[in-house]
Each structure stands twice: as structure tokens, then as C-alpha cells.
Amino acid sequence: MAVKKADRNLDINTEAKILEAARTIFHKKGYAATRTRDIAEEAGINLALLNYYFRSKEKLFDIIMLETMEGFFQSLSVVFNDTSTSLEKKVEVVTESYIDLLLAQPDIPIFLLNELRTHPSEIGEKFKMKQIIMHSVFFKQWQEATKNNKNQIPPLQFMISLMSLIMFPFVACPIIKMVGDLKQEQFNKMMVERKKLIPKWIKAIMKS
Amino acid sequence: MAVKKADRNLDINTEAKILEAARTIFHKKGYAATRTRDIAEEAGINLALLNYYFRSKEKLFDIIMLETMEGFFQSLSVVFNDTSTSLEKKVEVVTESYIDLLLAQPDIPIFLLNELRTHPSEIGEKFKMKQIIMHSVFFKQWQEATKNNKNQIPPLQFMISLMSLIMFPFVACPIIKMVGDLKQEQFNKMMVERKKLIPKWIKAIMKS
DNA sequence: GTCTATAACGTGATAGAC
DNA sequence: GTCTATCACGTTATAGAC
Known part of the structure; x- marks a missing residue:
């Protein structure tokens, strides 16, 4: 017997509903600007229930922060330590998978960076x-590939540049939309184009 | 007659003291996490005085936000519209001047980006x-320089990449220090090295 | 487990003396 | 102009009924 659902959350338990709401609001507004009332409302439950399940705003936030960092670095770790792929392939995969991840959840980078700071x-x-990054297969491959260059680029500098090209556009999204006079849809399309551009640029940088 | 000064602010007026304190705290913590009491304490004055001069937290914030954006985009506008320098020179100058600016005030980018978002x-x-960016001399020069490339890079993509390479490391500073196990001093040294690396990379990208 | 009502606290803003 | 004291309000967290 089909049941009408005004809210897709109706079929999951309260704890999960609160967690999902907290994720949404914290990611969007950050810790300080988030009110527990907003989370309760987003979850469709009462404010008291939030404290019943999670004791405090701070404890709830810590859970979201932890899972967000895990989710964010897990992809990186998996790709970087794949022994079966070439360096070039790794750059392609990490570019594509992170741009896809951030198209789906564009608030993650600035959320993480801002909360880590404040x-x-x-x-x-x-x-x-x-450990994950500096001792990865990716890094060993990269050092191998560039060891004969006249001016070897320091590994950390290279790593930062790759991540900058992928992530910064999402962090600077509001400004980019203003400068380029773009709607969200056009911005996203531009990021899809970047999946092809970034690996090409990285190759050019490596040969320099 | 020399006067001992425990606080270099003693010789400037109260309004300026409050503004300087507000700049410091807002840049560091963002609007939502900043308490007007913190600003008053930083300024060495009473909370009531803050409202006497600026009426409200919001009005004080707007002043800081405006001057911060002006300061940030002014450098860019000047460099980008200098008709006497080549494209390559502009890349060098904008890289060097922005890295110097951000070494002195590393909180600015994430402050601006986070506040614009939330x-x-x-x-x-x-x-x-x-107007400042898309209609600048820099842009015209860039289109001229790349018009014969087989795959012309869209101007906005190029602009974003240049800014990413310069600014993202400051935004991601806490994570970079963790990943690379760096002290602040080592991080700054790395950013100084980047002044030479980025223009070289940009040349490589332009030729690709 | 879930709710209503309210306590406890923090923060922005003001009144009023000096 | 500058201060102390306090108000007014919003927010987190809890008590207690159901």
C-alpha cells in the first residue's frame, strides 16, 4: 500500500533526521551563525529533541565536522594510493572525482577551511x-617523474597547486559569479569544462 | 617631551581605535562569531562607546567590509589596467603584490569569501x-596573446586559475601546515618561493 | 520519545551619571 | 566623550507532563 510522503525524511529515524538537518545548516552557515532552532526546524522536530539526542550544539557539530573531514579526505587517500594507475591518470581521476564531489556539495571546502580557522x-x-598525502604512492610517482627536471618543483608546492586549481573556484564561487556575470548553471558548466583543462595544465607545469 | 606609551593606540582618537580593533576581530573571526565586547576590549574602550560611535554591530561591520573589499580589489584594478606593461610583466606584478599583501594580512581572502557567502x-x-576585471587591459592583452593557440583557454578560466594559485594557499593555510608539518615561518617562506613559480607555470599553461 | 514551557545564559544596545 | 549599570532580546539547554 503506497504511502504519500510530504517529506522524504518521514521514513527514517529521528536521530538520522537531525543529523541530516545539522549537516545541511552547519555546512551552509558555519557553526557560529547556526541556531539550534534552525536545525530542529529543518529536521521537522522539536528543539528539545535535539538536545535529548545530542546533548549540545557543540557535540552535534563535532559529529558533523568529523564525518565531513572523513568524507573529504577519503576520496583523496584512495586515489593517491592506487598502485595500478599512472601519475597522469591519478591527476585526471582526482580532478574529475573532486569536481563531481564539489558540484554536489559546493559548501564543503569553505565550511571546512573556515571552521578549521575560527x-x-x-x-x-x-x-x-x-601520512595520507606526503607518503602516498602519488607522491613517490611524482618525484620519480620529475627527478630529471632541471628545476624540480617541491612536492608540496605541486600538491597545493593541483588542489588550488580544483577547489578554489568553489570557494570563490560568489565572486566568480559576480565577475563573470554567471548563473549557477553556467558556473557549474564551467567547472565541468575544468575537468579537461586542469590535467592538461598540470602536464604543462610538470614539463616546465 | 617624550611620552611613554604602553599602547600605540593612545595617541589616536577613539573612533580610529574602534575601527582598527573591529578590523582585527572581524577579519579573524567573521561577523557571526564576533562579539561587540571583544572589539571594545581590543580597542581598550567601553562597550557603550562602540555604540555611541557606530550605532550598531551591523553598521560597524559594513564599514569594515567595504574598506576591505576596496583595498583588496584596488591593487588588482591598478595592475590590470596599466597600459605600459606587458602581459607577462602583469602576471609577475600581480603575483608578487598579492602574495605580499596576503603575507601581511592572511585572513582577508577567507574573511571576504565566507562573509560574501553567509x-x-x-x-x-x-x-x-x-568592469574591473573582464574589461581590463590585462584581458585584452591576454586574448591577443592567445588568439593563435589551437585551443584557446576561456579568459575567465585563465583568470580563475591565476587567482587560485595565488590565493588558495592562504585560504587553506591551516590544512597545508598540517599536511606539510610546517610552522608559520616555513609556510611564509614557501609563499615567497611561489612568487617565482607561479609566473613560470602561467607561461607554461599559456603555451599549452 | 516527543512535546510545551521555562530556566539560564550570553549578547547587542541604551539610560543616565559624570 | 566616557563610563557603570541595566535592559531587552535571542539562544541554548533543561524540567516535567504526556
């Missing part, structure tokens, strides 16, 4: 990002 | 950034 938390420190 | 204000709209 909202002191030990969660950031737990991540062994140094 | 804090609806009409100030952002006042800036004719489209």
Missing part, C-alpha cells in the same frame, strides 16, 4: 593528513 | 568587479 577543535588534529 | 549584504553588489 573554531578551535581537536578533530582537525586527529587526521593524519601528512 | 552574510547577505548589498555591499558586495556595489562593486563593479565585472
Whole structure:
């Protein structure tokens, strides 16, 4: 018997509803600008229930922050440590998968960067990002590929540049839309084009 | 007659002291996380005095937001519209001047980007950034220089990439310091090295 | 588990003396 | 102009009925 659902959340439990709402609001507005009332309303439940499940705004935020960082760095770790693909292929895959990820969730980068800066938390420190990135297969391949260049680019500089080209446009989205006079749809189309451009540019940089 | 000064602000007027304090705190924490009490304390004055001079937190913020945007885009506008320099020189100058600017005030980019995203204000709209950038001498020179390339890079894509390479490292500073295990001093040194790397990379990209 | 009502607290803003 | 004291309000968190 089909049941009409005004809200697709009706079939999941309350805890999950609150988590999904918290994710949405925190990502969009950041910790300080978020009110627990907004989250409760977004979840379609009462404010008291939020504290019943998660004790406090801070504890709820920590959960969202942790899962967001995990989700964000997991893709990177998987691609970077694939021993079966070439360096060039890795650049293509990481570009494409991150642009797809950010087209779906464009608020993630600035959320993470802003909270890491303004909202002191030990969660950031737990991540062994140094291990994930600086000791990855990707890095060894990159050093191998460039070891005969006359001016070898420092690995960290290269890594930062790749991530800059992929992520910064999403961070600067409001300004880019103003400068280029773009609607959201046109912005997204431009980011899809970037999937092809970035690997090409990276090749050019590596040969320089 | 020399006067001892525990605080270099003692010799400037109260309004200027409040503005300087507001700039510091807003840039560091953003609008929502800033309390007017913090600004008053930083300025070494009483909370009531802040409202006496600026009426409200919002009005004070608008002043800081406006001057910050002006300062940030002014450099760009000047460099981009210099008719006496070549395209390559412009890339060098804009890279160097912006990296110097951000070494002195590293919080500016993420402050601007985060506030433009989360804090609806009409100030952002006042800036004719489209005029400044898309109709600049820089852009005309760039189109001229690349018109014979087989795959001409769209101007906006190019512009975004240049700005990404310069600004994103400052936005991602906390993560970069974690990944690379760097102290602030080492991070700054790396950014100084980037002044030479970025123009070289941009040349490589233009030839691709 | 879920709600209503309210306590407890923090923050922006003002009144009024000096 | 500058301060102390306080108001007014919004927000987090809890008590207690159901």
C-alpha cells in the first residue's frame, strides 16, 4: 500500500533526521551563525529533541565536522594510493572525482577551511593528513617523474597547486559569479569544462 | 617631551581605535562569531562607546567590509589596467603584490569569501568587479596573446586559475601546515618561493 | 520519545551619571 | 566623550507532563 510522503525524511529515524538537518545548516552557515532552532526546524522536530539526542550544539557539530573531514579526505587517500594507475591518470581521476564531489556539495571546502580557522577543535588534529598525502604512492610517482627536471618543483608546492586549481573556484564561487556575470548553471558548466583543462595544465607545469 | 606609551593606540582618537580593533576581530573571526565586547576590549574602550560611535554591530561591520573589499580589489584594478606593461610583466606584478599583501594580512581572502557567502549584504553588489576585471587591459592583452593557440583557454578560466594559485594557499593555510608539518615561518617562506613559480607555470599553461 | 514551557545564559544596545 | 549599570532580546539547554 503506497504511502504519500510530504517529506522524504518521514521514513527514517529521528536521530538520522537531525543529523541530516545539522549537516545541511552547519555546512551552509558555519557553526557560529547556526541556531539550534534552525536545525530542529529543518529536521521537522522539536528543539528539545535535539538536545535529548545530542546533548549540545557543540557535540552535534563535532559529529558533523568529523564525518565531513572523513568524507573529504577519503576520496583523496584512495586515489593517491592506487598502485595500478599512472601519475597522469591519478591527476585526471582526482580532478574529475573532486569536481563531481564539489558540484554536489559546493559548501564543503569553505565550511571546512573556515571552521578549521575560527573554531578551535581537536578533530582537525586527529587526521593524519601528512601520512595520507606526503607518503602516498602519488607522491613517490611524482618525484620519480620529475627527478630529471632541471628545476624540480617541491612536492608540496605541486600538491597545493593541483588542489588550488580544483577547489578554489568553489570557494570563490560568489565572486566568480559576480565577475563573470554567471548563473549557477553556467558556473557549474564551467567547472565541468575544468575537468579537461586542469590535467592538461598540470602536464604543462610538470614539463616546465 | 617624550611620552611613554604602553599602547600605540593612545595617541589616536577613539573612533580610529574602534575601527582598527573591529578590523582585527572581524577579519579573524567573521561577523557571526564576533562579539561587540571583544572589539571594545581590543580597542581598550567601553562597550557603550562602540555604540555611541557606530550605532550598531551591523553598521560597524559594513564599514569594515567595504574598506576591505576596496583595498583588496584596488591593487588588482591598478595592475590590470596599466597600459605600459606587458602581459607577462602583469602576471609577475600581480603575483608578487598579492602574495605580499596576503603575507601581511592572511585572513582577508577567507574573511571576504565566507562573509560574501553567509552574510547577505548589498555591499558586495556595489562593486563593479565585472568592469574591473573582464574589461581590463590585462584581458585584452591576454586574448591577443592567445588568439593563435589551437585551443584557446576561456579568459575567465585563465583568470580563475591565476587567482587560485595565488590565493588558495592562504585560504587553506591551516590544512597545508598540517599536511606539510610546517610552522608559520616555513609556510611564509614557501609563499615567497611561489612568487617565482607561479609566473613560470602561467607561461607554461599559456603555451599549452 | 516527543512535546510545551521555562530556566539560564550570553549578547547587542541604551539610560543616565559624570 | 566616557563610563557603570541595566535592559531587552535571542539562544541554548533543561524540567516535567504526556
